[in-house]
Amino acid sequence: MIKQPYDRTSKESIEEYAMNLKEKTFRDVILEDPNITDEDRAILFEYYNDYRTKGSLGQLIEKHFFFYDINNNSEADFNEAGVELKVTPYMIKSNGDLKAKERLVLTIINYMKDYKESDFLKSHVYEKCALMLLIYYLYEPNKERLDYLINYIKLFQIPEEDLEIIKNDYKIIIEKIKNGKAEEISEGDTNYLGACTKGANANSLRDQPFSNVKAMQRAFCLKNSYMSYVLNHYIVNKTEDYEAIIKDANILKTQSLENYILSKLKPYYNQDIEFLKHKFDIPYTVSNKAFTYLLAKGMLNVVNEKIEEFEKANIKIKAIRLRTDGMPKESMSFPAFKYTEIVNEEWLDSELYETFSTTKYLFMIYQYIDDNTLIFKKAMFWNVPEKDLNSEIKNVWKTTVERIKNNEYDNLPKISESPILHVRPHAQNANDTYPTLDGKQAIKKCFWLNASYIKKQIEESED
């Protein structure tokens, strides 16, 4: 047994020792391990540089920095101190902001057992995130893994106001298992704690207790958007113009975040846009993309630039204008895809799957009463249902990829080909193009959710 240069029963001692990792690379850690021979070092460099050994950078820190055996893995890493070790990458965005590179995976969901514990604070997943030693390293695309730099180390406990939201997230996931709907779980169902797919492909299917339908294997995770916020605000202490809707965590003891938000918007249902525009002093018209965000902020009493909970939960606001007959005037657009990139994606790793499976939308719905009168009809939360995502949407995506591979840029899935999704131009003008596979250029296009599908989603939420 190697002597450990810290007290593994003390969280303070663990954190203090971990601070030695600051500004070191993973290669440095191996170089500084006194317990291995030069010969072993060469083998270790090769082993850990292999990107296929996923999760191994965490293993490297456990073995060669904390010097402990990783055989007994189901309990907390530092069991006596109740500390879980998490080694996780972050990136620097083009505007200089930091962003978690990935969601933080906590533990595989055991469908057959986990539903039995309805109290999140007593759950297995809470043990895995109650107190975490977060070690952030900077991911850089063109570097060898061992040369990634460790820059932030922090013992992190989930703040009280976040915990209330997470408790509710846990309940939502557990309820789906109890209702025999484990196969319909989606990361977008919840706010901070998610259930992400886990396993190489859609064939990693598992039994569930209250249905014979097999469900995709999933893990509890803290969502990418939440971890990005944690990094920027709780670890780097960036002070930014964010403001929370929930000013007192007690509010969430009796209702969900979504219900609280809707209760704040409800008093303005059916009000004329002209009236609301003046009431909240909004200089734009509805067609301006800033209008709806400003309107929501006004109703939610948020003064600062951005809404904190929306950033953490990856909630995006979408404006929908209904005609007098209730049909949305337009289909709903999403960011344009690059022809040369989409053809290299697998469905479960694709941009579209990532966007649709992790985003929750707040639909702000307007309706024309006559040609000149538009009212704020109502608001609703929505995320793409897993059953649509993994059937129809997946098929349209696959058809799109196939036709691009055949260089059929003018023959991408039309609205008549699917009840849910189609492909259409999304550019500044006809000269706004992306390169094609055959070395030419084609106008930028994106996936659109059909107006009729949006209509159906609005109607179903009214049941």
Next chain:
DNA sequence: GCATGATCATGC
């Protein structure tokens, strides 16, 4: 009235 192609407007 719908499908489809095209473009506006803002912000970074």
Next chain:
DNA sequence: GCATGATCATGC
């Protein structure tokens, strides 16, 4: 200059 949410315009 470009990304993106939102919307316009035309032809059948």
